[in-house]
Amino acid sequence: MYELHPTPGIMHHYLWRHIIAIASLVCLSLFLFEKIQDIEYNSSWEEKRMVWQLHLEQMKSERNHLRTFKKMQKNSSLLQHAYYEFLAGTIPQEKKLLTVGIYSVHSPHGNHLLDTLQSLFQVSSEDELKYITVLVYLSDPDLERLSQTVTNISSLFKQHIEDKKLLVIHGLLKGSPLPGYLNNISHSSSCEVLRFRQKVDYALLMNFASKLSEYFLMIGDNVHCSPKFVSAIYWALSAWKEIPWVILEFSNLSFSGKVIHTSDLSRLITFFFLFPKDTPDLLLSNFGFLLGQTVPIRFIPKLFYSWDNYSTSEDTCNQEEEGKEEEEDFGKPNNPPAKIYTNMMMRSSHLPAHAYFLNESYFLTEYPIPGNKLTLIFDQPLKVIRVQVLTGFGRQGLYRLEQAQVELGSEPIQEEGCTSYILLGPLVKGILDQKVFYKEDSVGAVRCVQLLVTAAQKSNACIRMIKIWIKTEKG
Incomplete structure (x- = not known):
């Protein structure tokens, strides 16, 4: 366990959500079998079975709407x-x-x-x-x-x-x-x-x-x-x-x-x-x-x-023209104070803490396997707005982490991480760089950021740097 104190360095609002809620009842059942997402990784099988049963009941109650939607789609x-x-x-x-x-x-x-x-x-x-x-x-x-x-x-x-x-x-x-x-x-x-x-x-x-x-x-x-x-x-x-x-x-x-x-x-x-x-x-x-x-x-x-401030593919009646993009300036990463937990194999000269320092140091682990993880546990709930994970060396990505994903957690337990996680995204060629959005009406507090290995790797892996941006009171 390592405790660090480094120097601190939107989703659209659903204007007519009540209308969408009606449409979702019609459409959700149609897409249920192919779009089920279980992003709560710690859910028990019994919990999943109960959720599934609720979905089946909803499908039965909305059967007439479903037939209407299918007919409308077929006869479009x-x-x-x-x-x-x-x-x-x-x-x-x-x-x-x-x-x-x-x-x-x-x-x-x-x-x-x-x-x-x-x-x-x-x-x-x-x-x-x-x-x-x-x-x-x-x-x-x-x-x-x-x-x-x-x-x-x-x-x-x-x-x-x-x-x-x-x-x-x-x-x-x-x-x-x-x-x-x-x-x-x-x-x-x-x-x-x-x-x-x-x-x-x-x-x-x-x-x-x-x-x-x-x-x-x-x-x-x-x-x-x-x-x-x-x-x-x-x-x-x-x-x-x-x-x-x-x-x-x-x-x-x-x-x-x-x-x-x-x-x-x-x-x-x-x-x-x-x-x-x-x-x-x-x-x-x-x-x-x-x-x-x-x-x-x-x-x-x-x-x-x-190309400019106009959109030639949208008429002047639109309130939000495509060309008027929102420029985002995240500034420098904050990397707030955090504890680090890992069950990966370590080398004494390249420790897990090195991946969280905003310098040239890095964490080197040997032959990662599924279930290996590196977890940042923040001292307090934070509004994380961007996460970047860099692995491997150079343009060729030597020793990059091939298959892993980043998760955001809440409700920390002891010194090992959080009780529940949601997926932010998988690494793409050893890298993740994503903006973090939050559900409407949710607190949006993050206590853990976890890098989870999803497949065995027949080589060492270098976790070069983890960068965290948070929304401050002034931001």
Whole structure:
């Protein structure tokens, strides 16, 4: 046990949560079998059985609502009447890992679509491009302007189109485009009509993308991409593959940078049209909550940035434009006073305490096995806002911890840790760097941060540094 005293160095508010609560009763049962998340690691089997029984009872009581939702999803006029025009490119023969969906519409503020595409392809290697399909959905009522945009894309990105890495489409709804319960949108305000039309375009894009890949990434047409963003997302998806999640966030933007399973796209489309007057970003932020992801999962550093203060993919009626991102300055890590417990094998010259010092020292352990852990136990409850765990040496990640996860705990017991933990996230290539969100109406106090090994490793592991940021009274 080591006691350290180093020098101290949001989730959207659910405005209409009462509406979401009603929708969740309808949808939650439908997704229950595939979305069950047990993040309380110390729950007994009897407790789990009781929880399961409660879910079964809820499913029985909501059977009529469930049938209604399934029927609505099956008979969605959007899925029945969607018609697409291929403006450039063809569908790849093989299913990819990730579809990068870009929705673009003309804006009086200017258009950065070509800049966005240029950024995307410039920062991606040929190997990375093998894993993605770039799908551009053009929405422009001016046919002459639409034709010019297609000509520009075809000229600048001819090779990517020929290689079936870039596909440009336009969509519309033939026949009766709107279900009966949405017809009253025509009597709404001009802003609500614009938002609904935008939502239809998003839905057409996602509907087309649902069969192209395993995962879907939405970015706006005014976004520039960080180098190797494809690799960063690939490794994050690999690390989270066995852990239930709904949305992974790789930016602070309201809609761009969000990754979801393509198997969830039809459900998201249906959810969009349950609330025809609400904006897509508001609905997307609540979609995760609806399926059991109670807080956002946001990675640091962010991978997507806005070109300017405007969003060409959102109309001026929206209260929150995608381009107006929230800049976060966490400052230097605090690493508050904490005790350290570990059951890992230790070397006398590289102790567990060294991983918590904000210097070049580190903790070296031999052949970690499942159940090995290193736990920080804070002297008092803290509002932790960011956690970073670095393992391994150099760019190659020599001796990095291959499979482990970070958990946040409450209710400390003696000197070994806390009684209950919730998952923050797994290490991605030996690293975790995530913002910490808290459930609405919860105290949000953290007493423990725990690094837990989840698989045996046939080499030593270096835990190089653990950094903790906390929200102070002034922050």
